[in-house]
Every structure is written in structure tokens, then in C-alpha cells.
Amino acid sequence: VAVSVSATASHPIPSTLWGQMFEDISSGDGGLYAELLQNRAFQQVTPNTTAALNAWHPVNGATLSVVADTVPVSSALPNSLQVVIPAGKTGPVGVGNEGYWGIKVTAGSTYTASFHYRFPTASAFKGSITVGLQTAIGHSLVSTPVPITAASTAWAQVNVTLRPTASASSTANNFTITLDGAAASGQTVHFALFSLFPPTFKNRPNGMRVDIATTLAEMGPSFFRLPGGNNLVSETVAQRWQWNATVGPLLSRPGRVGDWGYINTDGLGLMDYLNWCEDVGMEAIMAVWSGFALGGTSVAEASLGPYIQQAIDQINFVIGDPAKSSAAALRASLGHAAPFPLTYVEVGNEDFFASSTYTYRWHDFVTALQAEFPNIHFIATSNTFNPILSPNPLQYDVHVYQTPTWFAQNSFFYDGFERNATTYFEGEYAAISTNSSDIFGSPATGRLTFPTMQSSSGEAAFMTGLERNADIVFSASYAPLLNHVANSQWTPNLVSFDAGAVYPSTSYYVQKLFSLNRGDEYLPSTLPNPTGTLFWSVVRKTSTRQIIIKISNTVGTAAPVTFVLPFRTVASTGTAQVYLFPFTTVHDFDVWIPNRC
Ligand code: AHR
Known part of the structure; x- marks a missing residue:
């Protein structure tokens, strides 16, 4: 040829063309968010159930239960871990956490551990708690004793650092908290909000896991779409992602039942996302909840007011003036008085699932938001021009999950689009199956577990078409971005990882090639x-x-x-x-x- x-x-090529789509789909908690302890604060669990003890186990016969504490550590975190040291025990007795399917322990790294404890009954007991990291068979990797006293029934916080001198040979390790069985015989101790952080990307407190963050940053993304995806929307109105429940001290974050079958800690909250964007030099493409839950509920038009106000507050948290908006003042109090960059706000996600109500939801949200934020571009998430929306969307988010062949044969997808001032965000795309009759099926019927050379070269063909059509396509992102291989809700993903390592896919290298080799025309x-x-x-x-x-x-x-x-x-x-x-x-x-x- x-x-x-x-x-x-x-035509010029927008600087926003290549970026990343993120939502917590086995990717935030236990993934990009560096916290190592799973179920660290017993958020959203049912007390006195086995499920509430997920990821925790007794050490040397301690009796464990999650209780609705009569004196909770905070109103957002009502549950505590109750540890009873049975009479007659000797040696270390307590509790261990298995992490997110493992904990990587590296010699020379500093691990920052913390927890809250209280004795529900005051006594003269004085002793120590040993905080440590152990292999799965109980070999100590590092430990440090912390003096404690039962003199008060009030909560006390413990902060320690752990510096292992040898690396563990595998990630099958536990974080342990133990008391001396003989000395603490018969004692009951309540614990709340444990935490264990390794060093984080750019040393951000409450920050990102270094290897995953570095892999993502090396793609040179220009935007980060957050916080979803279905995980923004959720199954019920009450379970929707709410920005205000994700900011401030971890003690004030209740967590929520996410949309992908597990509880989100919301430790990775809106401020954390924005700091991450700043650290990588990318801009958020942020979504606001648009009045629809995936279980099928659309909020009635007359009741939309509080949700629209919550969206206004969310945007003000990102770009507002601290002197005029309490949400912006909150951002300033968290250390960022200047607004973050924000050009695009997405109104919902995949609202083609409820297009009949998106007509009034889009209208009411966008009319109010545009009046508050005239410089923001609002992205519609229904099918393009179906239904007809008012005000007329100038941006649409288009999603496509298809076969490798479909991508190769649709590199001209946008060539036929009318040039009518409407522009497009190809917000989710991936070749996920070789079976066009069962795209979302299982590996047995053609669903890919990881990207393949065939799927990635199909996506690359499609991406050449996105460059050719960059006069109307302003951004594009592969989805989903990340998954933990031990607990995956969706395949394939751009980058896989486990507790110890990161596994970039063939599609990752394609995305990186396009992103790092950008033109401006x-x-x-x-x-x-x-x-x-x-x-x-x-x-x-x-x-x-x-x-x-x-x-x-x-x-x-x-x-x-x-x-x-x-x-x-x-x-x-x-x-x-x-x-x-x-x-x-x-x-x-x-x-x-x-x-x-
Ligand atoms: O990327 C996985 C899911 O696919 C997203 O949550 C949703 O927007 C789409 O259906």
C-alpha cells in the first residue's frame, strides 16, 4: 500500500485526547488506593455476623466479633471489632488481617500503621499491644510493642511505623495485633479504624500504591474520568456515590455498598482523586449522579432539588471560591485553596438505561448547573440524539464493548458523524470478547480474560480513527482500567495486579504508544x-x-x-x-x- x-x-488534535477511565471495580480499594488492610473499619457490615469479619481471623484462640459499639469511635463508623482474650491462654493472642488477598512486605520500606482501641470496662490492667507483620504461618517479619492501659473506657489512637529488615518471600502475610495471653487473660478490647500504609506515590498521605500509580502515570494520561461508571450510579438511590461522604478525616467516611459486589471504604475520596490528578498532571472528567439508580428508580422531577444541589456542591468543591461556597471552603481547609482544573462534567453514566426519565433529569440538572457554572461543558450519557434532549447536549459520552473484529472494522465509526458542533467522549471502549453473539458472556463463550494481541490491534485500528476524527472526538479512554486478579468483577482490564505486582496488558502498551506519541494536528x-x-x-x-x-x-x-x-x-x-x-x-x-x- x-x-x-x-x-x-x-484539524488540531485536542490535548485531552488520551486519558483514563476509573471507577472502583476491584481497582480502588485494594488497588490504586494504597491501604493494605481489607475491612479496616467494619463499614456497612452487619454486626455479629461471620461476613462482618471478612479478612480478619483470630490469632491463638482470641474470640472475635464485630459489634455495634455503644460508644462508637465516630458517628460514621458505628461498628468495632471486639477481641476477647480467653482465660488460660499464653503467648501472643489477638487478631490478624489478611489484606487484599495478600500483603507485600518489603525490606527497608516504612509501613505506617494505626488503630483506635478502648476497653469497654475500665480496670487496673496495664500491658502492651504488639503490632506486627507475620507470614501466614506465623513467622514474624517485623513487630513493635505499644504500651496500653485499661484505666479509661474512652477511645485512644495508636500510630506506629514498622520497618521490616527482610522482605517476605511471598505476599501471604498478615497484619497482627496481639496481647500477651497470660497478662491479658479475660480482657475484652474494642478496636476501630485500623490502617496500614506502605510508602505512597509522591508520598501523599492516604495516597496511591506506588507500582500501580507509576504504571498509570507512565501512560502520560491527560485526563482521569471519575468516579464511574456504574459505581457512581449504584443500585439504589441511597447507595449512590456521594462526594461529601468521601472527604475529610477517615473517621467521618461511612463507606458505602458499591455497585460491584463489595463495600467501598471511600478512603479514596474526591479530594484524594483530585490530588492524584494533580500529581500526575491530568485533569478530572468528573461525573455527578443524575437521579437514576440501576435498580430501576428514577427520582421524580419534583424531588430532584436536593440531588441537583449536591451536584452543585460537588462541582464547587472542585472549582468553587472558598469565600462563596462552603464546599469550596472545605476544599481549602483540606489544603487546596486554589481550584482544581475542571472543564468537563458528565451528567450520570449510561443514562440510556433510563432514557425516558433522562429527558427531565438532563434538563433540570443541566439548566441548574449551567447557570452556576457557565464555563463547564456538560456531557450527556444517553444514546446520541436519542432521545432528543433539551438543552441540546454539545458533548456525549459514547461507550462500546465489542469484538476485536468490530473495532478493526469500525475505525471509520466517527467519519460519518455530522459536524454540527457536537463533540464526543469515547469514555469506555474495549474489545472484550471474540463472540459477537455473546459480548458480555463468559470465557467459555469467548469473553477475554486479558487483552490479546488481536483485541489490542483492533483497538489500535479504532484509535487511528479517533485521531482522524479528533475534530469531534475530544477524549477517549479504555475501560475498565484496573483489576485485582484475585477478585475480579470484569475482564479484560487494561492493567491487572495482585498484592505483589502489576501486569500491564497488550492494550496498555497500545494506549501508552498513542498517548506518548501525540501530535497537535x-x-x-x-x-x-x-x-x-x-x-x-x-x-x-x-x-x-x-x-x-x-x-x-x-x-x-x-x-x-x-x-x-x-x-x-x-x-x-x-x-x-x-x-x-x-x-x-x-x-x-x-x-x-x-x-x-
Ligand atoms: O467498565 C465497566 C462498566 O461498563 C461501567 O461501569 C459501565 O459504565 C459500563 O457498562
């Missing part, structure tokens, strides 16, 4: 065959005068292609980044450019 490239750009070229197997796009980075050609060959056979560049002077060499099966990394080669026109 001979491809002629035009010297004249057809699109150079038209001979069009690929829409039903063929070879796709390309050509962009120019004007600051460096570089021409960047991206090519996706979606099949396993070689295809010769020649690019004819229309410039009088062209460097005689360039760089080719080639991503080939069966290699697992990108290879850089110098290329010789034979033709100088």
Missing part, C-alpha cells in the same frame, strides 16, 4: 480500506516538527506499506516503536527513510 500524506493539517493521508486489515493515522507535533505515523496491522500476516511524505527536507532516520507478538515490550528501532521528496 502506498500512502500519500498531506502537508496541510485538517492531524495530517490527512490516503484513507485505509475500512474493511481491510491495515489502518493508520498521521499526526504532526508542531513543537518538534515531528511526523508521527501510527499503523495497526490487525492480522498475523505481514503487509508492506510505504508512506510518501510531502516535504522537501526530511531527516534520513527516524524511530519505529514496534509492538509485535510474542514480545511483551515495545522495541525501538532506528529506521532509514529512503525518499526525500
Whole structure:
């Protein structure tokens, strides 16, 4: 194939084109959020049940139960872990936490541990609690004693640091809190809000897990879509994601039943998301809840007022003036007086599930929000132009989960879209199955567990089309972003991880290639065959005068292609980044450019 490239750009490429879509779908708690202890505060569990003790186990015969404390550590955290040291015990007796399917223990790292405790009955008991990390078979990796007293029934907080001198050979480790069985025989102790943090990305308190955060940052994303996805919406109105329940001290965050089958701690809250965006140099594309719950409830129009006000407060938390808005003042009190950048706000998620009510919900939310925030662009989440919405959306979020073949054959998806001032966020896309009749089915019927070269090259073909249509596509993000391989609600994902390591996928490398090789203007070229197997796009980075050609060959056979560049002077060499099966990394080669026109 001979491809002629035009010297004249057809359109600028928005700097927001490539970014990341995030929601907590086995990805936040136990993932990007660096907290190592699972079920650290017994949030949203039913006291006195076995399920309430998820991830906890007794050490040396202690009796454990989660109780609705008569004196809770805070009103947001009503439950405590009750530990009874039975009479007649010797040696360390207490409780262990298994983490999120393991805890990585690294020599030389500093682990910051904390917890609250109280004795429900005051006594003359004085002793110590040993805080430590142990292997699953009880070998101590590090420990430190902390003096305690039962003189008061009030809560006391313990903060310690643990510095193991040897790394554990696996991640099958526990965080343990023990008392001397003989000395504490018969004592009952209540514990609340445990925490254990390894070092975090850029050393943010309450921050992100370094290896996952670094992997994501290395993609060079320009935006981070948050907080969902279905996890924004939830099954019931009461369970929806609410920004105000996710900010401030951890003691005041009640957590919530997330939409993906587990409890969200909300330790990764709105302020934490915004700090993360700032640390990586990306802008939030933030969603507000739009009055619909996935269980089927749409809030009646007459009752929308409080939800719209909550959305106004949420946006003010991000960009408002602390002198005029209490939400913005709260942000300032948390250390960020200046507003965060915010250009796009999404109204709901996949509201095509309730399009008949989105008509009034979109209208009422956007009318009120636009009046408050005239500089923000609001993104609709129903099907494009169906139903007809008022005010007319100028941005839509489009989602597509399909087969690798669909992606390759739809690289011209946006070419036919009317140029009518409407622009598009390709907010979720991924090739997730090889079975077009059962896209969301199981691996047995073609669902992918991880991205493959076939799926990733199909996505790459589609992405060349996004660059060609970047006059109307302003942002695009693969979804979902992350999953813990031991507890996954959805496959495939861009980056997988477990307690010890991160596993970027083939699609991760495709996303990274596009993101790190951006142009700021699109150079038209001979069009690929829409039903063929070879796709390309050509962009120019004007600051460096570089021409960047991206090519996706979606099949396993070689295809010769020649690019004819229309410039009088062209460097005689360039760089080719080639991503080939069966290699697992990108290879850089110098290329010789034979033709100088
Ligand atoms: O990315 C997983 C889910 O797919 C998102 O939560 C939802 O928006 C979509 O249906």
C-alpha cells in the first residue's frame, strides 16, 4: 500500500485526547488506593455476623466479633471489632488481617500503621499491644510493642511505623495485633479504624500504591474520568456515590455498598482523586449522579432539588471560591485553596438505561448547573440524539464493548458523524470478547480474560480513527482500567495486579504508544480500506516538527506499506516503536527513510 500524506493539517488534535477511565471495580480499594488492610473499619457490615469479619481471623484462640459499639469511635463508623482474650491462654493472642488477598512486605520500606482501641470496662490492667507483620504461618517479619492501659473506657489512637529488615518471600502475610495471653487473660478490647500504609506515590498521605500509580502515570494520561461508571450510579438511590461522604478525616467516611459486589471504604475520596490528578498532571472528567439508580428508580422531577444541589456542591468543591461556597471552603481547609482544573462534567453514566426519565433529569440538572457554572461543558450519557434532549447536549459520552473484529472494522465509526458542533467522549471502549453473539458472556463463550494481541490491534485500528476524527472526538479512554486478579468483577482490564505486582496488558502498551506519541494536528493521508486489515493515522507535533505515523496491522500476516511524505527536507532516520507478538515490550528501532521528496 502506498500512502500519500498531506502537508496541510485538517484539524488540531485536542490535548485531552488520551486519558483514563476509573471507577472502583476491584481497582480502588485494594488497588490504586494504597491501604493494605481489607475491612479496616467494619463499614456497612452487619454486626455479629461471620461476613462482618471478612479478612480478619483470630490469632491463638482470641474470640472475635464485630459489634455495634455503644460508644462508637465516630458517628460514621458505628461498628468495632471486639477481641476477647480467653482465660488460660499464653503467648501472643489477638487478631490478624489478611489484606487484599495478600500483603507485600518489603525490606527497608516504612509501613505506617494505626488503630483506635478502648476497653469497654475500665480496670487496673496495664500491658502492651504488639503490632506486627507475620507470614501466614506465623513467622514474624517485623513487630513493635505499644504500651496500653485499661484505666479509661474512652477511645485512644495508636500510630506506629514498622520497618521490616527482610522482605517476605511471598505476599501471604498478615497484619497482627496481639496481647500477651497470660497478662491479658479475660480482657475484652474494642478496636476501630485500623490502617496500614506502605510508602505512597509522591508520598501523599492516604495516597496511591506506588507500582500501580507509576504504571498509570507512565501512560502520560491527560485526563482521569471519575468516579464511574456504574459505581457512581449504584443500585439504589441511597447507595449512590456521594462526594461529601468521601472527604475529610477517615473517621467521618461511612463507606458505602458499591455497585460491584463489595463495600467501598471511600478512603479514596474526591479530594484524594483530585490530588492524584494533580500529581500526575491530568485533569478530572468528573461525573455527578443524575437521579437514576440501576435498580430501576428514577427520582421524580419534583424531588430532584436536593440531588441537583449536591451536584452543585460537588462541582464547587472542585472549582468553587472558598469565600462563596462552603464546599469550596472545605476544599481549602483540606489544603487546596486554589481550584482544581475542571472543564468537563458528565451528567450520570449510561443514562440510556433510563432514557425516558433522562429527558427531565438532563434538563433540570443541566439548566441548574449551567447557570452556576457557565464555563463547564456538560456531557450527556444517553444514546446520541436519542432521545432528543433539551438543552441540546454539545458533548456525549459514547461507550462500546465489542469484538476485536468490530473495532478493526469500525475505525471509520466517527467519519460519518455530522459536524454540527457536537463533540464526543469515547469514555469506555474495549474489545472484550471474540463472540459477537455473546459480548458480555463468559470465557467459555469467548469473553477475554486479558487483552490479546488481536483485541489490542483492533483497538489500535479504532484509535487511528479517533485521531482522524479528533475534530469531534475530544477524549477517549479504555475501560475498565484496573483489576485485582484475585477478585475480579470484569475482564479484560487494561492493567491487572495482585498484592505483589502489576501486569500491564497488550492494550496498555497500545494506549501508552498513542498517548506518548501525540501530535497537535492531524495530517490527512490516503484513507485505509475500512474493511481491510491495515489502518493508520498521521499526526504532526508542531513543537518538534515531528511526523508521527501510527499503523495497526490487525492480522498475523505481514503487509508492506510505504508512506510518501510531502516535504522537501526530511531527516534520513527516524524511530519505529514496534509492538509485535510474542514480545511483551515495545522495541525501538532506528529506521532509514529512503525518499526525500
Ligand atoms: O467498565 C465497566 C462498566 O461498563 C461501567 O461501569 C459501565 O459504565 C459500563 O457498562
